[in-house]
Amino acid sequence: MSWIEQLVQTYNENEQFAGSVGLDGMKALLPPVGHIVQNALIEMTLSGDGRLIHAEVVSDKGVQPTLIPCTPDSASRTSSPSPHPLHDNLSYIARDYHAFVPAKKKDQKSAYEQYKELLGAWAQSEDADPKVCAVYRYITEHDAIHDLIAKKVLYCNDKGEILQKWTDKEHEKPPIFKAAAGDVLKSMVRFRVELDGDDCPELWRDTDLQKKYRQFFAHHFSDMEQKLCYATGKMLPVTDKHGKGIRFAGDGAKIISSNDSQGFTFRGRFADADECISIGYETSQKAMNALMWLIRNQGYIVDGRVFLAWGRHAQEIPSAFDDTARMTRRRRAADAAPSMPVTMEDWAASMKRTLDGYRAEFKRTEKSRVNVMILDAATPGRLSICYYDEMAGEDFIERIGKWHGCGCWRQHRYDEKKKAYSDAFYFGVPTPKRLVEACHGENIGDNQLKMELERIFYAIVQGRALPLDMAKMVLSRTVKRAAVEKYDDWRGGLLEPACSIICNRLNHIKEEYTVALDEEKKDRSYLFGRLLSIADQMERATFSLEERASRTTNAMRYMEIFSVRPASTWMTLRTKLLPYQQKRERYGGKERKLIDKICWLFDDQDFSSDVPLDVKFLLGFSCQNYAMELERQENRQKAEEKREENV
Secondary structure (H helix, E strand, C coil), X not given: CHHHHHHHHHHHHCHHHCCCCCCCCCCCCCCCCCEEEEECCEEEXXXXXXXXXXXXXXXXXXXXXXXXXXXXXXXXCCCCCCCCCCCEEHHHHCCCHHHCCCCCCCCCCCHHHHHHHHHHHHHCCCCCCHHHHXXXXXXXXXXXXXXHHHCCCCCECCCCCECCCCCCCCCCCCHHHHHCCCCHHHCEEEEEEECCCCCCCEHHHCHHHXXXXXXXXXXXXXXXXXXXCCCCCCEEEEECCCCCCCCCCCCCCECCCCCCCCCCCCCCCCCCHHHCCCEXXXXXXXXXXXXXXXHHHHCEEECCEEEEEEECCCCCCCCCCCCHHHHXXXXXXXXXXXXCCCCHHHHHHHHHHHHHHHXXXXXXXXXXXXXXXXXXXXXXXXXXXXXXXXXXXXXXHHHHHHHHHHCCEEEEEEECCCCEEEEEEEEECCCHHHHHHHHHCCCCCHHHHHHHHHHXXXXXXXXXXXXXXXXXXXXXXXXXXXXXXXHHHHHHHHHHHHHHHHHHHHHHCCCCCXXXXXXXXXXXXXXXXXHHHHHHHHHHCCCCHHHHHHCCCHHHHCHHHHHHCHHHXXXXXXHHHHHHHHHHHCCCCHHHHHHHHHHCCCCXXXXXXXXXXXXXXXXXXXHHHHHHHHHHHHHHHHHHXXXXXXX
């Protein structure tokens, strides 16, 4: 039960934000107790005396989420009619609904009658509000569907039937058919009430109205049975109906459910659900609303699987799914720190400042905790907790720092507008999704993607190395250079993420590998990687600018076979390099001299052996590439300085 306890405490510590819309840094609002968030598709504006002034479709998905009061039954309703007390679907608020849709059962109260009864109880109670009374007067005196047809929000055909699809291709599709995915008569309606002197006509934003509903709820549902709440250990009014819509609006999956009285749930164990678990209504509301709020603000969702980490006391924690550049950029924006780092040393200092900033937030409280959770739904109605852990805040920051430190490598940025990798780069770890795509390709299915992300998530939050099979898989894909047409796509999409994965594993076993070239390292695979890099650069240096964008060098064409049989393939490459080596001799033959220098570092047996290379091969290749790039930049800078001196 600790996860419920942690969510309730998280809610209590942030309760001052409950019901407030548009707070800085929050993507979603925290619902107060007795409220849920649903997407409204129709907005109706009423006068104080209950007349319809205006009606429109809420087309912008960003403003559709609406805070609505609810009851224990309505918050978890499925097929049985159970009205919300204020905002609700057209099937509840429209007294003329059955003029368009025949009633299924005539011997029971309709959804509208139940809604009118509940709203009327609130409007006639001591906790009533003029706005609530205006809504009650409208729904009892007017026909909502006919009004919406008159306002051209809904449309009907010649037979008087409500149109569910727009088939007229000569005219633009009306907004309701763009917004509603299903039955338009099931669209959620929210109300505005314009009163003189009132500065908040939007009922879903009115915090005073939220308080009045909670008072009405306490009086109207005062007969709720009190029992022991297993989560808090207190005697509270309990409920066996728990919230849904946790992962996203319209999500029907619940974490706690006990409606399977005919199946195997209680057979041979309990007589009824209360013997298994008993949760207070307020406890359930706080826990589910807090979880919903956290997921919308900082959760990461892939194909319905939710990855979530939150700190109870710290207002902000680093995301495990950010790359290094995004994580440090977020912190710089918050702290107004120096501009974007340039060198590897600058990035290391920036990372240290970022982590120190997060640590400082956790040190302000004596017991700072971070909770980590993975959620997924096995069926549309059942949401399970696949993983849950609690740790000290500083331990979490330490593991995030270890993740970005152990896998630190140079990463070129992907330009979403140009759909290509740019010249801009950073030093660190790419996003976990990019690592998965490097291992399995960009066309990986959602199901496999979420499974692979879960493995990476475990490695991050538990401070462990990435799985060995990921390093082997990414090596086998990266050496197939001929499979990727553009060099930049291969470098940014395969080589650099591969080096991060390999570096992560090696640095977890106390070996120190960085993107800076180690000229003293005598590892066989590392040295062969350096040789292949030099062979590639020697040939590439003779290309024209047009050829560099499309032509592949011999070294890259032979890369896969070179990784399997390095010694014999190297002899073949040396023969093919002779024409390019002769061209480069006029510039001093620096590549030839560097090849000779590396060959002297080999043991004789290692150099002549055709044993396949291990993952360090890619590190040596990448490090040598980076070292030669730095040398070229330095030479260009010296040439530029010399020209300026001569001017």
